[in-house]
Amino acid sequence: MFSEGPDTVAAMTTTSPQGRTELLRPDGSPVRVLVVDDEQSITELLSMALRYEGWQIRSAGDGSGAVRTAREFRPDAVVLDMMLPDMDGLAVLGRLRRELPDVPVLFLTAKDAVEDRIAGLTAGGDDYVTKPFSLEEVVARLRGLIRRSGAADRRSDSVLVVGDLTLDEDSHEVTRGGDSIHLTATEFELLRFLMRNPRRVLSKAQILDRVWSYDFGGQANVVELYISYLRRKIDAGREPMIHTRRGAGYLIKPAVS
Amino acid sequence: MFSEGPDTVAAMTTTSPQGRTELLRPDGSPVRVLVVDDEQSITELLSMALRYEGWQIRSAGDGSGAVRTAREFRPDAVVLDMMLPDMDGLAVLGRLRRELPDVPVLFLTAKDAVEDRIAGLTAGGDDYVTKPFSLEEVVARLRGLIRRSGAADRRSDSVLVVGDLTLDEDSHEVTRGGDSIHLTATEFELLRFLMRNPRRVLSKAQILDRVWSYDFGGQANVVELYISYLRRKIDAGREPMIHTRRGAGYLIKPAVS
DNA sequence: TGAATTTCTCAGGAAAATCACAGGTTGTAG
DNA sequence: CTACAACCTGTGATTTTCCTGAGAAATTCA
Numbered sequence: 001m002f003s004e005g006p007d008t009v010a011a012m013t014t015t016s017p018q019g020r021t022e023l024l025r026p027d028g029s030p031v032r033v034l035v036v037d038d039e040q041s042i043t044e045l046l047s048m049a050l051r052y053e054g055w056q057i058r059s060a061g062d063g064s065g066a067v068r069t070a071r072e073f074r075p076d077a078v079v080l081d082m083m084l085p086d087m088d089g090l091a092v093l094g095r096l097r098r099e100l101p102d103v104p105v106l107f108l109t110a111k112d113a114v115e116d117r118i119a120g121l122t123a124g125g126d127d128y129v130t131k132p133f134s135l136e137e138v139v140a141r142l143r144g145l146i147r148r149s150g151a152a153d154r155r156s157d158s159v160l161v162v163g164d165l166t167l168d169e170d171s172h173e174v175t176r177g178g179d180s181i182h183l184t185a186t187e188f189e190l191l192r193f194l195m196r197n198p199r200r201v202l203s204k205a206q207i208l209d210r211v212w213s214y215d216f217g218g219q220a221n222v223v224e225l226y227i228s229y230l231r232r233k234i235d236a237g238r239e240p241m242i243h244t245r246r247g248a249g250y251l252i253k254p255a256v257s
Numbered sequence: 258m259f260s261e262g263p264d265t266v267a268a269m270t271t272t273s274p275q276g277r278t279e280l281l282r283p284d285g286s287p288v289r290v291l292v293v294d295d296e297q298s299i300t301e302l303l304s305m306a307l308r309y310e311g312w313q314i315r316s317a318g319d320g321s322g323a324v325r326t327a328r329e330f331r332p333d334a335v336v337l338d339m340m341l342p343d344m345d346g347l348a349v350l351g352r353l354r355r356e357l358p359d360v361p362v363l364f365l366t367a368k369d370a371v372e373d374r375i376a377g378l379t380a381g382g383d384d385y386v387t388k389p390f391s392l393e394e395v396v397a398r399l400r401g402l403i404r405r406s407g408a409a410d411r412r413s414d415s416v417l418v419v420g421d422l423t424l425d426e427d428s429h430e431v432t433r434g435g436d437s438i439h440l441t442a443t444e445f446e447l448l449r450f451l452m453r454n455p456r457r458v459l460s461k462a463q464i465l466d467r468v469w470s471y472d473f474g475g476q477a478n479v480v481e482l483y484i485s486y487l488r489r490k491i492d493a494g495r496e497p498m499i500h501t502r503r504g505a506g507y508l509i510k511p512a513v514s
Numbered sequence: 515t516g517a518a519t520t521t522c523t524c525a526g527g528a529a530a531a532t533c534a535c536a537g538g539t540t541g542t543a544g
Numbered sequence: 545c546t547a548c549a550a551c552c553t554g555t556g557a558t559t560t561t562c563c564t565g566a567g568a569a570a571t572t573c574a
Contacts, residue, residue: 048381247442
């Protein structure tokens with residue numbers, strides 16, 4: 001049966017007190033994710049962020065450790081750096097596949113070495129992000145993989161809704177009051193983060209930490225700038241949904257409060 | 258001078274306040290918090306304030322002491338100064354994470370060092386306050402962290418209610434009789450402090466100590482001024498909820514007592 | 515490769531918040 | 545009733561925070 005089986009991940013969702021929707025396994029236990037990267041700062045960063053999603057995390061620093069942990073931990077998804085010290089990423093993948101045939105993998109890869117090798121791999125339903133990534137990106141991709149891998153129960157949809165504003169995480173489509181709105185990649189991620197935490201004040205530091213890459217070293221006022229861009233596209237001439245809490249941060253909420 | 262002597266002492270020694278919602282762990286035992294700072298004045302100040310919340314406190318003055326204490330004390334949350342004598346704040350964080358993977362951390366950091374060093378730290382749901390902080394700020398942030406981490410028993414919600422007045426700590430929204438009221442950051446903190454101690458006289462000294470930063474060197478009548486602001490916004494044309502006890506302090510209570 | 519798009523820095527200016535000061539008001543002790 | 549202490553609040557200076565235009569740098573796409 002699948003009471004303990006990690007391979008069946010129906011994408012049940014439940015809503016926590018904060019209004020956050022969490023992915024859960026059919027038996028109500030938390031989703032399990034294995035993180036594999038040789039840089040410890042990366043595994044720690046990812047573990048933190050993914051635990052905060054309510055998931056159960058294990059990490060490994062090399063290929064053999066990954067295979068060993070996978071066998072015992074039976075994760076529902078794997079985050080795998082393609083650049084590991086002991087063996088080639090493809091070799092690790094092969095061994096993982098033997099242990100966990102149906103588990104989706106999110107590859108981490110350097111910016112340049114993308115197209116050739118990865119393209120083929122993602123054909124099987126896997127996905128990848130390039131380093132340096134933003135946490136929102138990793139979390140979103142992972143949520144998508146897990147959601148789709150539990151094909152039996154695909155009730156959870158990928159659309160966030162706040163008031164008359166909608167954002168589709170799969171198609172990247174954004175509408176307000178029915179009108180389609182074009183956003184750039186960064187604008188999209190910022191809006192997604194806001195909409196995943198509606199009616200909640202988010203500080204500029206929080207936003208920077210989640211939406212921008214972990215190695216971003218620039219000015220903190222990019223957040224102000226992109227809020228400004230979003231307002232121009234989303235609140236333009238309408239009842240504003242993005243609000244400033246001076247000295248605290250920003251929040252999004254339905255217009256007709 | 259703003260110490261009235263007897264009144265202050267009387268109010269300070271009042272035992273467990275009624276109407277205060279206390280955070281407890283699932284087994285009913287008090288929440289445990291570890292405070293790490295090398296300035297003893299700071300750890301003492303914090304320990305006193307946090308104990309007053311009904312929490313169990315331990316403190317450490319350096320990184321190695323912090324790790325040692327954490328292992329044995331198993332706190333539900335950690336307050337961590339990023340500037341420690343023996344090791345880098347990030348190093349301490351790493352070691353703490355290994356001991357206590359799921360424990361939320363509240364960082365204390367200098368005002369200017371925010372931009373560079375905080376990057377990535379709030380990613381896992383952690384939070385930070387800048388020195389000099391106000392005690393209310395630290396307590397509120399800690400309560401938020403503990404609440405969200407699930408260490409606390411009841412998934413207590415973030416809304417304070419006194420009569421027809423409500424204050425939401427997540428959205429920073431304040432309403433009276435359904436009408437939304439806009440408050441500035443300082444007004445918000447003052448009202449939060451009053452509402453967390455309803456029907457209780459709070460001296461100007463107490464208010465100054467909790468709501469303003471510990472290094473505030475200004476005139477004591479800022480409290481009067483901000484009470485005045487609050488009244489204008491909250492009691493405007495309604496049955497007053499904020500009352501003056503001449504020679505003693507202020508208190509808030511439901512209008513139709 | 516060149517053009518279009520996107521990301522980000524910088525800086526000026528607007529808006530808001532904080533606080534000191536001081537004169538007015540109210541409660542109360544004597 | 546008087547005088548004083550405690551409290552209230554208008555005014556405005558100072559500081560903080562936020563917004564946004566302009567353009568440079570980087571990236572993407574044809």
